[in-house]
Ligand code: AMP
């Protein structure tokens with residue numbers, strides 16, 4: 001599936017993260033490549049909370065991996081570079097892709113959450 005932006009090919013004007021890529025909405029960018037962008041989460045859930053996205057619009061990680069495997073590899077490389085730049089490699093970090101309704105995905109432009117900077121607790125809230 002491809003989306004269009006009036007100014008930038010491949011960018012959807014109605015998608016929040018496409019609009020960050022297009023520079024229409026401000027973000028605290030910490031890392032950028034030709035194909036990826038990483039910026040701080042506006043509502044951090046850990047001392048370090050960075051979102052890593054492909055610049056092209058793909059709704060979720062399954063869609064990205066199926067339609068652009070090289071882009072998926074770029075995204076993992078970007079997440080790794082962010083983790084290193086944020087000083088998370090020694091003590092560890094979490095890389096999380098919420099996907100779909102049960103996972104509570106809110107923004108349907110694939111994004112990896114890079115979480116770290118302190119103990120993160122259990123992976124899931126016990127129930
Ligand atoms: P998810 O629930 O996996 O879709 O995560 C969406 C994330 O986007 C949440 O952690 C939000 O805090 C974050 N978020 C929403 N709007 C913005 C924004 N304008 N800039 C940075 N992060 C945002």
Ligand code: ZN
Pocket residue numbers: 012015016017018019056057058108109
């Ligand atoms: Zn998008």
